[in-house]
Amino acid sequence: xxxxxxxxxxxxxxxxxxxxxxxxxxxxxxxxxxxxxxxxxxxxxxxxxxxxxxxxxxxxxxxxxxxxxxxxxxxxxxxxxxxxxxxxxxxxxxxxxxxxxxxxxxxxxxxx
Amino acid sequence: xxxxxxxxxxxxxxxxxxxxxxxxxxxxxxxxxxxxxxxxxxxxxxxxxxxxxxxxxxxxxxxxxxxxxxxxxxxxxxxxxxxxxxxxxxxxxxxxxxxxxxxxxxxxxxxxxx
Numbered sequence: 001x002x003x004x005x006x007x008x009x010x011x012x013x014x015x016x017x018x019x020x021x022x023x024x025x026x027x028x029x030x031x032x033x034x035x036x037x038x039x040x041x042x043x044x045x046x047x048x049x050x051x052x053x054x055x056x057x058x059x060x061x062x063x064x065x066x067x068x069x070x071x072x073x074x075x076x077x078x079x080x081x082x083x084x085x086x087x088x089x090x091x092x093x094x095x096x097x098x099x100x101x102x103x104x105x106x107x108x109x110x111x112x
Numbered sequence: 113x114x115x116x117x118x119x120x121x122x123x124x125x126x127x128x129x130x131x132x133x134x135x136x137x138x139x140x141x142x143x144x145x146x147x148x149x150x151x152x153x154x155x156x157x158x159x160x161x162x163x164x165x166x167x168x169x170x171x172x173x174x175x176x177x178x179x180x181x182x183x184x185x186x187x188x189x190x191x192x193x194x195x196x197x198x199x200x201x202x203x204x205x206x207x208x209x210x211x212x213x214x215x216x217x218x219x220x221x222x223x224x225x226x
Contacts, residue, residue: 009152036215043116043202043217044155089155099170100215102147104154 003027004092006103013110019077021106023090026071030092034100035064035075038087047088048075080110114138118203118218125193125225133188133221135203143206144186145170145215146178148199155202161186193225 005024013019023033031052036044050057050064050073057064063076077084090103116137125131135144145160147170157170161180175197177189186205190197200222204215 004154006154034214041219043204043219044215045217046214049214091155099157099160100145101157101171102155104152 002104003030004090004101004103006088006090006106008106009104010107010109013080013108015082015110015112016079019075019080019084019108019110021075021077021088021090021108023073023075023103024071025073025092027092027094027101028071029094030101031095032093033064033066033073034091034093035062036089036091036102038089038105044089077108080108082110082112084108085110116203116205116216116218118201118221120221121219122222123224125190125223127194127225129193130189130191131193131223132190133201133203133223135186135188135205135218137184137186137203137205137216139205139207139216140183141205141207141216142183143208144180145204145206146176146186146188147202147204148172149202149220150199158188158201190223193223195225197223198225199223 034049035047037047038044066073087105089105091100119134146158147155156172159178164183167178179187200220203218
């Protein structure tokens, strides 16, 4: 039973355009959400996070939006760059938990 | 800055063989985790530890054992490897528990079980 879902396994975007990666979750106890980025042959690295008390968090070209009623979050990358080509994992955690639950990942390819 | 180091990085095993993956972190982190990454499945938590001498089960613990005898090390053992354990294994550590603890990952260990 996948509690965190990324329904698009891949996404292809032209350089300079916006990339939108989506993530859905089922557990209403989740209250903190993170995005990790992973390049081939490397471990994932933290990108950006958002608490459930907010609906938006921005860090440079990266913005995460949270819609609690829909149990949905999205990562926007503007403008997209070739170096953004990687696998992006959405992750969630909740109160009274030591665990971070990851989604299945979305492979983003940014082409010139 | 070593961060999180995993050894070995690659290993091929025959069904039934045993092995241990070693994870070492030099950041004095309390929390350590073992994940496996499989196509279409994302990262799934195998076992984790909230401090030296403690371990706990994650989402997919069957077939694995772990030990945290020293704060800086977290070992993942396979007593009798099966082809279903072919995967890429990632160790991670964090200063504190989620949500405040950002995870720092190692580079991964690719295990193939024939």
